[in-house]
Amino acid sequence: MAVLNKIRQRSLVLILVIALALFSFVIGDLFKNSDALTGGSQDVVATINGTDINRNEFQQKVKSYQDRSGGRQTSTQSMNAIYNQEVRRIVLQSEFEELGLSVEKDEMRDLLKTSFSSYPEFQDVNGNFDVNRLNAFIANLRDLNGDTAPLGNFLVNYESWTSNEQTIAANAIQQTYYNMVKAGIGTTVSEAEEDYFGDSKTVDISYVQVPYTTIADSSVAVSKSEITAYMKKHEDTYKTDATTEVVYVEFKEGASKADEDKIKADLLALKSDRTEYNENSKNTEKIQGFDSATDVEEFVNSNSAIKYNDAFLRAAQLPAVAKDTLMKLGVGSYYGPYKDGEFYKLSKIVATQQLPDSVKVRHILVPFVGGQRADASVTKTPEEAKKTADSIFAKIKSGTKFMDLLELSSDKVSNEQDGEIEFDYLAGMAPEFKAFAFDKKEGDIDVVQTSFGYHIIEVLEQKSFNSAVKVATIASKIEPSDQTLQDVFNVMSKFEIAAKDGDFNALAQERDLTVKPITFAALDENIPGLGSQREVVRWAFDGDTEAGDFKNFAISNFGFIVAKVVEKREKGLMSTEDASITALPEIRKEKKAKMIREKITATTLADVAKNQGQSVRTAAAVTIKNTTLSGAGVEPKVVGAAFGLAEGATSKPIDGEKGVYVVQVTKVNDATKLENYGAIVNRLNAERRNTVQTKVFTALEKAADIDDNRAKTVY
Numbered sequence: 001m002a003v004l005n006k007i008r009q010r011s012l013v014l015i016l017v018i019a020l021a022l023f024s025f026v027i028g029d030l031f032k033n034s035d036a037l038t039g040g041s042q043d044v045v046a047t048i049n050g051t052d053i054n055r056n057e058f059q060q061k062v063k064s065y066q067d068r069s070g071g072r073q074t075s076t077q078s079m080n081a082i083y084n085q086e087v088r089r090i091v092l093q094s095e096f097e098e099l100g101l102s103v104e105k106d107e108m109r110d111l112l113k114t115s116f117s118s119y120p121e122f123q124d125v126n127g128n129f130d131v132n133r134l135n136a137f138i139a140n141l142r143d144l145n146g147d148t149a150p151l152g153n154f155l156v157n158y159e160s161w162t163s164n165e166q167t168i169a170a171n172a173i174q175q176t177y178y179n180m181v182k183a184g185i186g187t188t189v190s191e192a193e194e195d196y197f198g199d200s201k202t203v204d205i206s207y208v209q210v211p212y213t214t215i216a217d218s219s220v221a222v223s224k225s226e227i228t229a230y231m232k233k234h235e236d237t238y239k240t241d242a243t244t245e246v247v248y249v250e251f252k253e254g255a256s257k258a259d260e261d262k263i264k265a266d267l268l269a270l271k272s273d274r275t276e277y278n279e280n281s282k283n284t285e286k287i288q289g290f291d292s293a294t295d296v297e298e299f300v301n302s303n304s305a306i307k308y309n310d311a312f313l314r315a316a317q318l319p320a321v322a323k324d325t326l327m328k329l330g331v332g333s334y335y336g337p338y339k340d341g342e343f344y345k346l347s348k349i350v351a352t353q354q355l356p357d358s359v360k361v362r363h364i365l366v367p368f369v370g371g372q373r374a375d376a377s378v379t380k381t382p383e384e385a386k387k388t389a390d391s392i393f394a395k396i397k398s399g400t401k402f403m404d405l406l407e408l409s410s411d412k413v414s415n416e417q418d419g420e421i422e423f424d425y426l427a428g429m430a431p432e433f434k435a436f437a438f439d440k441k442e443g444d445i446d447v448v449q450t451s452f453g454y455h456i457i458e459v460l461e462q463k464s465f466n467s468a469v470k471v472a473t474i475a476s477k478i479e480p481s482d483q484t485l486q487d488v489f490n491v492m493s494k495f496e497i498a499a500k501d502g503d504f505n506a507l508a509q510e511r512d513l514t515v516k517p518i519t520f521a522a523l524d525e526n527i528p529g530l531g532s533q534r535e536v537v538r539w540a541f542d543g544d545t546e547a548g549d550f551k552n553f554a555i556s557n558f559g560f561i562v563a564k565v566v567e568k569r570e571k572g573l574m575s576t577e578d579a580s581i582t583a584l585p586e587i588r589k590e591k592k593a594k595m596i597r598e599k600i601t602a603t604t605l606a607d608v609a610k611n612q613g614q615s616v617r618t619a620a621a622v623t624i625k626n627t628t629l630s631g632a633g634v635e636p637k638v639v640g641a642a643f644g645l646a647e648g649a650t651s652k653p654i655d656g657e658k659g660v661y662v663v664q665v666t667k668v669n670d671a672t673k674l675e676n677y678g679a680i681v682n683r684l685n686a687e688r689r690n691t692v693q694t695k696v697f698t699a700l701e702k703a704a705d706i707d708d709n710r711a712k713t714v715y
Contacts (some may be wrong), residue, residue, distance in 0.1 A: 001277075001471070006686055018512075020416030026398050027471065032530055037334050041711070042055070042713055043056070043713070044709060044713065045057045045058045045083070045086075045709055045710055045713050046086075046087070046611050046706065046708045046709055046710065047096040047705075047707040047709075048085065048086075048087055048090040048094075048704055048705070048707075049090060049091065049704050049705050050705070051093075051094070051704075052403070053083075053086050053090075058079075058082060058083075058086070059332075061082045061086075062075070062078045062079050062082050063087075064080055065078045065081060065570065066078045069584075074510055074532045075527065075532075075534070076137065076523070076532065076534060079710065080523070083710060084284055087701065087704075087706065088667065088697065088701075090534065091697070091700050091701055091704050092174060092177070092697070092700070093170075093254075094704070095177070095178060095700055096173050098176075098270070100177060101173050101174065101177060103169040103173060108168075108169060109131060109134075110170055111164070111168050111508065112134060112168070113129050113131070115168055116134065119151065119152055120133045121137060121151060121152075125374070132585075132661045137149075138149075138158075139159050139160065141156065141158040142158050144157065144158065146158065146159070152313060159213065167703050168424075169381075178494050178692055178693055178696070181696055182689045182692050185685070185688050185689055185692065186635065187680075187681045187683060187684040187685050187688065188681075189677050189681065191678035191684065192680040192684060193673075193674075193679055194617060195675055195684060196671070196674060196680055197624075197627040197671055198222075198623065198624045198678065199623060199625055200564040200623075201623070201643075201666065201668075201669065201670055201671045202620075202621040202622060202623050202669040203622050203642055203643060203665050203668050204618070204619070204620045204621065204622070204665070204666045204667040204669070205619050205622060205642050205660050205661075205664060205665055205666060206592070206605055206616055206664045206666055207605070207616070207617055207618075207619070207629075207638070207663045207664070208605050208608045208609045208612065208613055208614050208615075208616055208617070208661065208662045209614060209617070209631075209632055209656070209659045209660075209661050210596050210600070210612045210659050210660045210661075211657070211658060211659040212286070212588075212589055212592045212593070212596075212658065212659050212660075213597070213659075214596070214612075214613075214659075215592045215595060217588055220588045220591050220595075221594060222584055222587050222588060224380050224576050226587055227576045227579055227580055227583050227584065227587065229574050230574055230579075230583045230586065230587050231307060231574070231576070231583060232573070232580050232585075235573065237582075238573070238574050238579050238583070239574075240392065240569070240570060240572070240573065240574040240578075241507065241521050241571050242521070242522055242541075242568075242569075242570055242571045243519050243520060243521055243569045244519070244520050244537075244540040244541055244565060244567070244568045244569070245500050245517065245519045245520075245565070245566040245567045245568075245569070246517070246518055246519070246536070246540050246564065246565055246566060247504065247515050247516065247517050247518075247563070247564050247565050247566055248515075248516055248527075248561045248563040248564070249495070249508050249513040249514065249515055249516070249560060249562055250513070250516070250519070250558075250559065250560075250561050251481050251488050251491060251492040251559045251560040251561070251562070251563065252488070252513070252558060253484070253485055253558065253559035254480060254484075254490050254559075255478045255479055255480045255481075255484065255561075256481075256486075256487075258481075258482045259478075259479070259480055259481045259484055260478060262481070263337070263344045263476050263478060264337040264344055266476065267336065267345075267346040267474060267476055268337065268346070268554060269305055269346060269366065270289060270290050270346070270474060270670070271289050271290045271291050271334070271346075272291060273286055273288055273289045273291070273292055274287050274289065274448055275285075275287070278588065281668070283553045286378055290334075290346070290348060290472075290474065296308065296348075296384070296472045297310060297472075298476055299472075300472050301472070303474050303475075304473065304474040304475050304477060305343065305377045305475045305477045306474075306475040308341070308474065309471075309473075309593040311470065312351070312353050312355055312439070312467060312468035312470050313468060313469060313470070313471060314355070314357070314425060314428070314467075314468050315327050315467075315631060316441050317609050318471070318494065319338075319340045319345070319468075320338070320541070320697075321338055321339070321340055322338050322340065322345070322347060324333055326347060326349065326469060326471060327467060327469065329349045329469075330349065330352075331349050331350065331351060332348070332349065332350060333348070333349050334346065334348050334349075335347050336507070339478075340475075342477055342478055343475040343476060343477055343478060344475070344476050344478060345473050345474065345475045345476075346473065346474045347467055347471050347472070347473040347474075348471070348472045348473075349470070349471060350469075350470040350471065350472050351469070352467060352468070352470075353467075353468050353469075353470075354466065354467060354468070355425075355438055355439075355465065355466065355467075355468040356425075356438060356462035356463055356464060356465050357424055357425055357463065357464035357465070357466055358423065358424040358425070358437060358462075359422070359423065359424075359437045359460075359461065359463070360377050360420065360421070360422040360460045360462075360463075360464050361420070361421055361437050361457055361458060361459050361460055362402060362414070362418065362419040362420045362421070362457075362458050362460060362463040363409070363411065363419055363421065363433075363455045363456060363457045363458070364389075364402075364405060364406065364408055364409040364411075364419060364456045365409050365410050365411040365452060365454075365455050366385045366388045366392070366408070366409075366410070366454045366455075366456075367380070367452060367453035368380045368381055368382045368384070368385035368453050369382075370382075370453075371385075371451060371452050371453045372451040372452050373452060374452075374453070378410070385453055385454050386449070386454055387445075387569055388408075388454075389402045389425070389447045389453075389455070389456055390447060390455050391406055391458050392408055393445070393446070393447050396445065396456065396458075399447075402419065402458060403418060403419070405687040406418070406419050410453070420460065423437075424493050425438055430450035430451060430452060431450075431623040431650070432448050432449060432450045433448060433450050433455060433457065435580040436448045436457050436459070437457065437459060438462070439452070440461065441459065442459050442461050442462055442463075442673055443458075443459065444458070444459045444463060445457065445458040445459070447456070465647050471694075476505065478692065479520060488559055488560070489560070491511075492552060492559075492560045492562060492628045493552075495507060495508075495511065495513075495562055496550070496562050497553050497609070497657065499550055499564070501563065504550065504564050513695035517566070518543070520537045520540055522535075522537070522541050522711035523710060523711055524537050526619045527561075529603070530558060530561070532536060533553070533555065534551055535553060536563055539551060539553075539563075539713075540563070540565055540568075541568075541711060545565055545566065545568075546568070547565050547566065547567055547568055548564070548565065550562060550563060550564035550565070551563060555714065577616060590655075593655040593660050595655045596612075596653070596659070596660040597660055599611075600612065600653050600660070600662065602649070605648070605650065605662060605664050608662050611633065617630075617631045617632070618630075618666075619631065619632075621675075622639055622642060624640070624643050626639075627639045627640075631660075632658060632661075633658060634657060634658065635656045635657055635658070636657075637654055637655065638654050638656045638661045638663060639659075641654050641663060642663050645663070645664075645665045646665065646668075647667060648664075648665065648666075649664070649665055650662065650663070650664040651663040651664070
């Protein structure tokens with residue numbers, strides 16, 4: 001009791017202690033999630049020119065996009081597509097608002113007239129567009145409070161109508177904007193004249209090339225500081241987003257040899273009869289095996305991962321690994337177990353037969369609504385089409401000639417050939433059509449249903465008979481056992497534990513594991529060979545993940561990987577090691593060019609060639625627009641320098657792409673001036689205006705203020 005009294009006396013102190021503990025917990029979480037202190041929001045995917053992209057709305061659009069794509073796009077691909085759409089919309093909207101572009105009421109009515117004038121709902125008795133009908137339709141939608149009304153072949157409500165209006169208005173503003181930009185784009189006569197002479201004026205030259213390869217790379221030293229200086233000089237080329245370098249090893253959950261041996265043994269065990277105790281009947285029952293099964297189809301379907309195929313197959317239709325053996329076996333003989341892709345199979349020959357490789361048939365097609373390739377003229381239901389087909393078949397059986405009834409067929413292509421079609425067994429025909437043509441005999445005729453409708457088919461001719469077999473195959477998928485899965489997990493776990501205190505690469509080498517490197521950007525998702533692994537990327541870029549950290553990840557339909565972060569690089573210039581791949585050859589080239597220039601002291605081509613151990617080459621009819629130099633390749637600087645020389649003049653050494661050049665212009669072939677450059681002006685205007693939309697948006701996007709938070713919010 002005394003203790004309780006003391007607690008009551010100190011209740012205020014306890015409350016303060018608890019409050020401080022809660023406060024420290026909240027503050028700690030705030031510091032852990034810096035966005036809470038800096039004002040950033042996990043609900044904002046990005047901010048473009050001050051406009052936020054809301055996370056929930058963004059994800060709804062992504063889901064809708066994925067649904068429309070039918071699963072052909074990954075979540076990351078869908079997110080990127082919607083993000084690009086939203087950036088484009090907001091960037092353009094910012095520009096339109098700044099310019100004061102909008103669609104007024106009268107213009108909106110004109111746009112709606114253009115879009116919907118063909119709809120009967122908005123036409124008067126004479127078929128003319130009636131704005132009053134449009135207004136009444138919109139007012140009715142508003143009064144329906146979210147319910148839909150028919151419009152053409154669609155159902156629309158007020159929300160979808162207003163959304164469509166907004167889209168029409170946005171497209172109209174966009175078109176107005178681009179038209180304004182295009183109106184300000186033109187070509188001067190001087191530009192047209194320059195373009196003309198760029199194609200028409202030519203020079204003939206002689207030149208000497210001293211290739212960079214005359215100096216060995218090993219004799220040209222390049223320091224890290226020189227690579228850094230080169231990167232800064234070409235900053236746009238070597239800019240990089242934040243990246244994380246990761247290495248990983250794989251632990252694949254594949255079936256072991258013991259697993260495969262058991263699968264094969266289990267397949268062989270199915271051949272013989274066996275006894276099995278039945279819990280329900282409390283009796284020991286005899287279970288038929290493959291050898292004695294009377295219903296082969298039921299037996300296969302009960303024991304196989306692949307259903308029974310009750311068809312005769314030619315050699316080309318059998319598994320490549322087994323076809324030669326299967327075609328030689330007699331009825332009742334087995335082959336296997338044999339490995340075919342992801343399965344072990346045990347095959348039994350059920351029957352053999354001689355079947356044609358090609359057939360000629362004729363048919364009459366009666367289609368029905370919803371059938372494949374059925375057009376708007378088709379009105380029969382499946383039941384009505386079947387009734388018509390049966391009637392035609394009855395007439396043929398009673399003596400009416402097939403040819404006299406072809407006008408009832410909707411297959412106009414075969415009708416031109418008297419309804420006849422000739423094809424081989426590999427042709428892409430409807431399965432039911434093909435089965436009748438090959439499995440029946442010459443002269444057989446019947447009604448056959450396919451996805452196209454009902455056919456009355458008559459087999460006219462069957463040719464090139466060859467052996468075919470009907471095969472009953474039991475297939476078991478090759479999968480790891482529970483023990484194998486556990487073994488893989490144990491091996492992975494032991495590696496991960498050892499990696500805490502050991503060298504990742506050395507441990508992998510000891511276990512014959514391949515260490516695979518990969519460098520991620522924040523919005524990447526794919527690992528080669530493993531597909532989309534966004535979880536790995538998120539972990540690699542997490543603020544709490546540091547260089548040296550490692551973690552295991554379960555990979556669907558594969559197994560596990562253990563990944564280790566090697567290095568996290570901030571946004572900016574790439575490392576000198578990465579940059580050296582492209583920078584090193586260019587720096588060496590610059591140094592070699594200087595060394596070669598210093599060796600060239602002669603002033604004539606002949607002397608330069610003699611002193612440098614090279615030959616004098618020629619190139620005729622060189623144009624300023626085509627920078628390919630005959631015998632040397634693409635050399636824009638060399639060609640440009642040649643056009644700056646007078647006839648007979650010789651250049652100073654020129655640093656080219658593949659070497660240092662000395663050029664002499666032997667002849668200048670001037671083009672005749674045109675009296676009128678109007679055609680060229682028009683062509684250049686059209687070319688420039690055709691690129692407006694792409695170039696203008698690229699410029700607006702580059703100038704926009706974009707804060708991209710995708711990696712933190714939705715990825």
